[in-house]
Amino acid sequence: MAGKTLYDKLWDTHEVRREEDGTCLLYIDRHLVHEVTSPQAFEGLRIAGRKAWRSSSVVAVPDHNTPTNHWDRDIEDPISKTQVDTLDANIKEFGSLIYFPFKHKNQGIIHVIAPENGAILPGMTVVCGDSHTATHGAFAALAHGIGTSEVEHVLATQTLIQKKSKAMLVKVDGKLGLGVTAKDVALAIIGKIGTAGGNGYCIEFAGSVFRDLSMEGRMTVCNLAIEAGARAGIIGVDDKTIAYLKGRPNVPTGAVWDTAVAYWNTLHSDADAKFDKIVELNAADIEPQVTWGTSPEQVLAVGGRVPNPANEADPTKRTGIENALKYMGLQADMPITDIKIDKVFIGSCTNSRIEDLRAASVVAKGKKIASNITLAIVVPGSGIVKRQAEEEGLDKIFIDAGFEWREPGCSMCLAMNADRLSPGERCASTSNRNFEGRQGPGGRTHLVSPAMAAAAAIAGHFVDVRQA
Amino acid sequence: MKAFTKINGLAAPLDRANVDTDAIIPKQFLKSIKRSGFGPYLFDEWRYLDHGEPGMDCTNRPKNPDFVLNKPRYQGAQVLLARENFGCGSSREHAPWAIEDFGFSVMIAPSFADIFFSNSYKNGILPIVASAEIVDRLFKECEATEGYKLNVDLETQTVTAPSGFGFGFDITPHRKHCLLNGLDEIGLTLMHADDIKAFETGHKAVQPWLFA
Numbered sequence: 264m265a266g267k268t269l270y271d272k273l274w275d276t277h278e279v280r281r282e283e284d285g286t287c288l289l290y291i292d293r294h295l296v297h298e299v300t301s302p303q304a305f306e307g308l309r310i311a312g313r314k315a316w317r318s319s320s321v322v323a324v325p326d327h328n329t330p331t332n333h334w335d336r337d338i339e340d341p342i343s344k345t346q347v348d349t350l351d352a353n354i355k356e357f358g359s360l361i362y363f364p365f366k367h368k369n370q371g372i373i374h375v376i377a378p379e380n381g382a383i384l385p386g387m388t389v390v391c392g393d394s395h396t397a398t399h400g401a402f403a404a405l406a407h408g409i410g411t412s413e414v415e416h417v418l419a420t421q422t423l424i425q426k427k428s429k430a431m432l433v434k435v436d437g438k439l440g441l442g443v444t445a446k447d448v449a450l451a452i453i454g455k456i457g458t459a460g461g462n463g464y465c466i467e468f469a470g471s472v473f474r475d476l477s478m479e480g481r482m483t484v485c486n487l488a489i490e491a492g493a494r495a496g497i498i499g500v501d502d503k504t505i506a507y508l509k510g511r512p513n514v515p516t517g518a519v520w521d522t523a524v525a526y527w528n529t530l531h532s533d534a535d536a537k538f539d540k541i542v543e544l545n546a547a548d549i550e551p552q553v554t555w556g557t558s559p560e561q562v563l564a565v566g567g568r569v570p571n572p573a574n575e576a577d578p579t580k581r582t583g584i585e586n587a588l589k590y591m592g593l594q595a596d597m598p599i600t601d602i603k604i605d606k607v608f609i610g611s612c613t614n615s616r617i618e619d620l621r622a623a624s625v626v627a628k629g630k631k632i633a634s635n636i637t638l639a640i641v642v643p644g645s646g647i648v649k650r651q652a653e654e655e656g657l658d659k660i661f662i663d664a665g666f667e668w669r670e671p672g673c674s675m676c677l678a679m680n681a682d683r684l685s686p687g688e689r690c691a692s693t694s695n696r697n698f699e700g701r702q703g704p705g706g707r708t709h710l711v712s713p714a715m716a717a718a719a720a721i722a723g724h725f726v727d728v729r730q731a
Numbered sequence: 732m733k734a735f736t737k738i739n740g741l742a743a744p745l746d747r748a749n750v751d752t753d754a755i756i757p758k759q760f761l762k763s764i765k766r767s768g769f770g771p772y773l774f775d776e777w778r779y780l781d782h783g784e785p786g787m788d789c790t791n792r793p794k795n796p797d798f799v800l801n802k803p804r805y806q807g808a809q810v811l812l813a814r815e816n817f818g819c820g821s822s823r824e825h826a827p828w829a830i831e832d833f834g835f836s837v838m839i840a841p842s843f844a845d846i847f848f849s850n851s852y853k854n855g856i857l858p859i860v861a862s863a864e865i866v867d868r869l870f871k872e873c874e875a876t877e878g879y880k881l882n883v884d885l886e887t888q889t890v891t892a893p894s895g896f897g898f899g900f901d902i903t904p905h906r907k908h909c910l911l912n913g914l915d916e917i918g919l920t921l922m923h924a925d926d927i928k929a930f931e932t933g934h935k936a937v938q939p940w941l942f943a
Binding site: 276277279280282283284285286288290292299300302303306307311313316317319327328340342343345346349384386387392393394407408409410411412413415416419420421422424426428458459462463489490492493494513514515519522523526558560579580582583586677678679696698699700701704 | 746747748749751753754757758759761762763764765766776782785786814815816819820821822823824827842843844845846849850853854903904905906916917920921923924926927930931934937938939940941942943
């Protein structure tokens with residue numbers, strides 16, 4: 264009998280029931296909650312007269328609607344304020360393990376605050392009404408996004424109705440070149456398999472590249488699994504996982520820690536495990552990436568040229584390229600490095616952790632943003648990240664270079680607060696989606712790594728960070 | 732949830748791959764704390780020429796005449812024909828809420844994004860996966876035939892076109908049962924509350940740190 268994949272191990276230890284058709288009830292250990300996808304779920308509980316099954320599984324924070332500056336003015340948009348106030352009231356009524364309300368010193372993006380407060384442990388099942396829940400797979404946790412009906416289902420029953428996905432192994436071996444980051448690896452994978460490539464799969468990332476990445480880098484990679492169509496992306500436990508967890512709040516101590524570590528160290532795929540699909544990339548082939556279109560799969564190495572639809576044989580794909588070029592205001596065959604930008608956003612659940620800010624600051628240090636850049640903002644992922652960056656003097660480096668140093672939140676990744684692009688504006692962004700209108704109606708988004716975003720801010724157009 | 736059994740509904744073709752949920756319902760409408768009222772803002776940025784904001788009365792907003800759902804022949808459509816990877820991106824259930832509120836109860840595509848696919852079932856919408864060839868045929872027939880209605884029968888798991896062309900589709904027995912009867916899944920799951928409690932006790936014994 265073949266060994267088990269990490270996915271098998273996580274699934275098998277959480278299956279409560281299995282129906283004949285394979286539909287399962289899966290037990291959920293951790294439920295992350297934010298203000299946008301939860302109000303209707305809590306309202307559903309209230310209408311049905313139901314309680315939360317286990318409120319100590321809930322970790323909650325408002326992040327999408329919160330402003331990133333002028334906190335003294337509170338939340339100025341009344342509709343945003345209602346949504347945040349509604350979360351306050353719902354958590355007060357139904358309870359939680361952790362809740363950081365707006366302006367709390369540890370408030371931030373749910374996918375940043377949960378790991379940094381030790382609320383994500385290896386072997387957990389983790390859900391959130393947010394597709395970027397995949398982030399937490401970096402800890403060998405089975406983590407994925409769910410809809411609001413499922414949020415209500417998990418609140419009421421501590422379970423989710425699920426069918427097991429297939430298992431895909433994405434293996435990247437070798438050494439990454441200087442200036443090539445976790446973000447570039449993830450974008451290169453999406454470029455290779457496409458945004459639908461992972462549909463129906465749980466992806467496990469393995470190989471020397473992921474072992475060499477920090478936990479922050481692994482979170483960036485797993486975060487982007489959803490952009491490859493996979494609900495979840497996971498990475499096995501190693502010493503870095505254990506070292507990251509040790510000493511954090513909500514992480515066991517003493518004898519329980521020792522037992523937990525022994526268990527966590529079993530959380531990797533067995534050597535003889537079978538995968539339904541295997542994709543391999545060579546680290547040496549991966550260069551800094553820039554998306555040119557309106558889907559994360561429309562991505563190229565920075566040295567490339569914007570594609571020409573005339574060269575695409577498939578009619579649906581050709582139309583896709585034509586639509587993207589039109590929306591993005593780009594010419595076929597133009598070099599990526601000729602693309603001038605207006606705004607720069609460094610932040611989001613993909614790239615707002617301390618390592619991301621350090622990487623961007625190295626590029627920005629002692630330089631000034633280009634005169635054509637109308638706004639460049641750095642939005643730390645949480646209060647903890649912000650304070651650490653300030654202790655390291657990163658805020659000063661960014662401010663001296665002309666960046667704005669903001670308060671934590673989702674910010675311009677999806678522009679539900681006041682941080683957004685105007686129609687036609689072009690942004691170098693460290694976020695996760697370059698969809699039409701994602702950063703503001705008519706806005707044009709190019710996804711890049713933090714170092715590439717900082718380099719683009721200094722040059723005023725995309726440049727190869729290795730030559731910046 | 733409302734039940735779905737069968738319809739004979741007008742089809743509308745949205746000829747675009749990788750349609751994401753940001754396009755289906757833009758972020759400004761996610762600020763609502765309700766489940767209803769999203770239909771007028773479905774595909775807002777493609778459907779209207781001006782910028783939409785929550786609470787806007789859409790009856791007099793300038794419509795984009797080129798957008799398929801604005802064409803007179805597709806008014807009252809109940810079946811949405813779509814291309815591959817429909818509903819990718821954000822997990823927002825506001826997307827199926829908007830699709831349902833607009834009047835669609837069936838979607839047919841070569842593939843759907845995972846989260847959107849399961850969200851649809853929770854809202855009485857039937858997402859049907861058909862081969863790219865079948866979907867392509869439906870697009871062509873639909874565009875060529877005004878008043879093109881598809882007969883969708885969940886009980887027999889079949890779709891029949893006016894031309895007589897038909898095909899079957901897959902659905903898990905659990906989803907079929909819930910959709911046919913409009914069942915509340917939470918209520919069904921809570922019938923297994925003892926199983927969940929028993930599991931929880933065992934789980935806590937093995938990994939007590941998960942319950943700290």
